[in-house]
Amino acid sequence: MLLARLAQVSREVAATSARSRKTALLAELFREAQAADVPVVIPYLAGRLPQGRLGVGWKVLGRPVAPAAEPSLTVREVDARLTALGEVSGPGSQAERTRLVGELMGAATQEEQRFLLGLLTGEVRQGALDAVAVEGLAGATGAPPADVRRAVMLAGSLQTVAQALLTEGPPALERFRLTVGRPVLPMLAHSASSVAEAVGKLGVCAVEEKLDGIRVQVHRDGGTVRLYTRTLDDITGRLPEVTAAALELRGERFVLDGEVIAFDADGRPRSFQETAGRVGSRVDVATAAEAVPVSPVFFDALSVDGRDLLDLPFAERHAELARLVPEPMRVRRTVVSGPGGLPAAEEFLAETLARGHEGVVVKDLGAPYSAGRRGASWLKVKPVHTLDLVVLAAEWGHGRRTGRLSNLHLGARREDGSYAMLGKTFKGLTDALLAWQTERLRELAVSDDGHVVTVRPELVVEIAYDGLQRSTRYPAGVTLRFARVVRYREDKRPQDADTVETVLAAHPEVRP
DNA sequence: TTCCGACAGTGGGGTCGCAAT
């Protein structure tokens, strides 16, 4: 199959807003694909590279290359070239990758170049990624969409399922069962603004502490343990103490879901930055493990002794977990039966925060484990802080925000009347607010370099955020975590905005 | 007919490891 055909379909998919039409277009293309094209066509149309990381970003993509007049590239040839490109390493590799990318782009037509660029930067912007590709795959093969979706979640890979389905047909889906040693996409949580809201929605539920660490899925098969992240990366080699802990448990074969986190000597959680730095260390693991040991803390069991527990209610999965894992290695929790238990749930949240944790997750005790879904049966509740900050500048947006000032630079007052930038945000803005702020900030503009528009510091905006973290990037030595706009405060003047001192005083646990 | 769940899009900061300077 020619790359030009993919690029054309991608453009058509992007041009329609109807999801059903996107699905139909993808299904048509999948039916056209030959067996050997499938491992490439499917991920490409889902906006992904089968190779995963390639070491190609904006820098390596370099300057635009004159496009070819006629399409000639096949999808398999492109895949082979990208595989070769990903294998380049060592000194001079960046220049070599740049050269190979230039060669590939030179062989592509204008439309193919646009598609390849989106693919390589992870921004296909066609309004269809995995979920729509799954629907398209179902449409192309006549398999029930729900079955295809489930198989993808259990295989942890769209490509694997697509290959089996397109070559063997719907019966192939039977093969995709929960298997110890093969990671499944983890269940995710929605947010709720309060414990009362969460308990109100779920009724009989468990309230569990939410640890600010790294999600981990632990697979043990006899003496073999494997550890996977939320995106199913294998991190077994980085966390020997977690492997050891899994081998200490009583069961021989299981799959558990939990969090790894570093605690200090007093048993209080260390900062997310410290835990994440440790888990990210790959080279000298022994030294990193000595400096920042981490512990697994589990909250769910997906499989025990060869029994798949995914469809059991959470109450039963947790009973299995409790049989297998001693209490200190489980997340603290309390069970609440409806609104009457609300005071207990709120007290549990307060205690959890006092112990230094992030918040709680409220879970429906009757719900199955919805792999890969952000099910409404898990609701996280975290405290939200707000500040009144001053807009110092804004950046021109991309994609659907092209032509709008989007990303705000946020400043807190210093005593001398200057401003210290505390971070940026583009979140929480409606289209109407985006339009309004673009107009308003242009009136206040003092300069525009094509990317950043600097403004007179006159506009006050209320910002919600999850906490402070240390920063080497910003002058106050701290930055806001997960900042988002609540509303503009046109009733406030810049001199009414929060100061660096008040921000720091509100978070005594974080020192710049 | 209205409501709401699921998705895609728009990017944020930090850290690590590797290559370039």
Added chain:
DNA sequence: ATTGCGACCCCACTATCGGAA
């Protein structure tokens, strides 16, 4: 030795479609 870049952790929020109620 330091800097730049890419990958991958953590993540909030809005707009939209289409099935459920």
